[in-house]
Amino acid sequence: MKTSGNTVFISGGSAGIGLAIAKKLSAAGNKIIINGRNEERLQTALKELDNAVAIQGDLSIEADRIHIAEELKTKYPNVNIIVNNAGAAFMNDLADCNDAAEKAYQEINTNYISVIHFTSLLTQQLLQQKEAAIINISSIAVFRSNKYLPTYSASKAALHSYTQGLRDTFAENEKLGVYEVYPPLVNTQFSAEIGGANGIPPSEVADELFVSLEKNQFEVPVGDSKQIHALLNPITEQVPH
Template sequence: MKTTGNTILITGGSAGIGFELARTLSENGNRVIITGRNTERMDKALVALSGVTGIVCDVTKIDDINKLAVKLTTDFPDLNMVINNAGQAYVNTLTSGNAAEKAGEEMLTNYLSIIRLNEKLLPILKSNTEAAIVNVSSIVAFVPNHTMATYGASKAALHSYSQSLRILLERTSGVKVFELMPPLVNTTFSSEIGGANGIPPQEVADAFLHALGNDLFEIHVGRTADVYHLALSSPEDALQAMNPIG
């Protein structure tokens, strides 16, 4: 897949991993559009991101997605890459008394809204000669962590969907499907779970750019690669590594 000259939509692009992806891809000669729910955060991001277009949009709302699809079809008919990065996560929800409610929010943002957006934008992507969908999942798509159990379940669902979508589109179109799988990353999003100990988001963006240019469809960033291989060789050890005592 080419790494320059693309027109790229990044959901959740006003902060964290999405912001660094937007900056890196824009600096490498791509036309980038970002979405985010918060107008103030969006305005700050656009000041820092030269040449990037911002659209305030909540990916969990059907009306917002419909409006976004119309705008992209009209204003960006050469759109050839969608990076589904927007996410939601809660900590220690299983015994909180509202686990189902929180899990529903995570599943809607991290899984169902991605299916909806991809469905809306696939006609545009298929109309371009070289196109891709990128789903940002997580290290916990392979091995769960009990402190973010329902978040991990939503990412496991996204991983399964990404694999199925890749097979289908390989056989029916030229649209490629990538899955970007970061470990713990130092962002505001991960601050509740010790994000300060994670890798910088720029490292994720750099890994993605390399993988994109080499058609590496499952992108295991940093520690994710170690956990993936451990899960293949010893699932029990991988589960213990992701859920240490103390």
Template sequence: MKTSKNTILITGGGSGIGFETAKLLSQKGNTVIITGRNEEKLKAAAQQLGNVHYIVADVTKEGDVNALIERIKKDFSDLNVLMNNAGLVYLHKVSESPNAATFAREEMETNYFAVVNLTTKLLPLLNKQPEAAVINVSSIVAFAPGLSLPTYSASKAALHSYTQALRLSLAKDSNVKVFELMPPLVDTEFAKDIPSDTKISPQEVAEDLVRSLETNNYEVRVASTEQLYSNFLSQSDKAVLVLNRLEQN
């Protein structure tokens, strides 16, 4: 699909992957709108990026989502790309955490249910456009769970499954293309507490996404995600061990 002259909504666009994607796409002549809960962060990001608008919205709150939809319809009725990037993660060991269920509910609410809700509400608008796209940001852990982020991994696995179903559902009767961005660990504020010496830059992820949009590569398996995906297809139990750097017994 074309990567210029679009109108693009990026949730969680004030930092990390969302910010770097907004930067690249705004430089390519797109109108970009970023959302998030923190107005100060969004305002600073928009000022730094230039041709970028911001709307304060918490995608887990129905009132905020409805207000966001109305603002988009009013001021950005040519919206043709939605990037579901906002996320939440808790680090814990699922077998020992007394709050595992609470963490799981909150992560699922942000990483899965909010995506389904916002996408469903914006699809009628996206379907009106000559060319449109939904971009869901999942993760390498959609294929193999990380032991330090087990319930987050489950929420991304759910998002991966939903994204595939949405793509198939829209394939015949819609101009809406469905992309899934699957990065490994990325060096952002979001992942600062996740121990790893192999994090990649958010710029690399954004660049890979833009290339994939241009070539209609619908499953964007960034860097080490591609190798893990191959392991998952050939031997799923091995993929879990590789991801967590565990020795097979």
């Protein structure tokens, strides 16, 4: 896929991985539209980008998803890449019966249900472009959960399964590519609670995605995810689909 001259929408684009991707694609000559919940953070992020605008809104809320999609269709009809990056994650002790389900609900809504709905709202617009891409940011956690992030891992595993199905759905459409990015632990404010300071820089995720776009490589393992992906992907590809 071409890596310049695109119009790119990035959810969660005011910080972390989303901002790193925005910077990488902005520097390559793309029009960037970043989204986030906090207007002040969005405006701060815009100062680090060229040829970029922001749309404030919370994609975990259905009304906001619809509003943002309509604004993109009206004001930015040339959008041909969407990056579903906004996410929610909580340390969730399943032995604590007080709020485990509530945390899980927020994660599955933001990381899975919201992505499906928002993507469906923009699919027809993407299909009208000469070349388009849907990029879902999943996680190394899709391969193995743990006691610290069990419900987050489950929500990302659901996103992974959906992404595979979406890719199969449009497999015969040469104009639309469906990408999945598997970051390991990344050093962002988002991951600070789970030791993110020990993770890779978000720019590494952006660099790997950029190379994969150039190669039309729809599976994008990053860092520690590469070894796991190399072992498991050949096996899962043998499953009938």
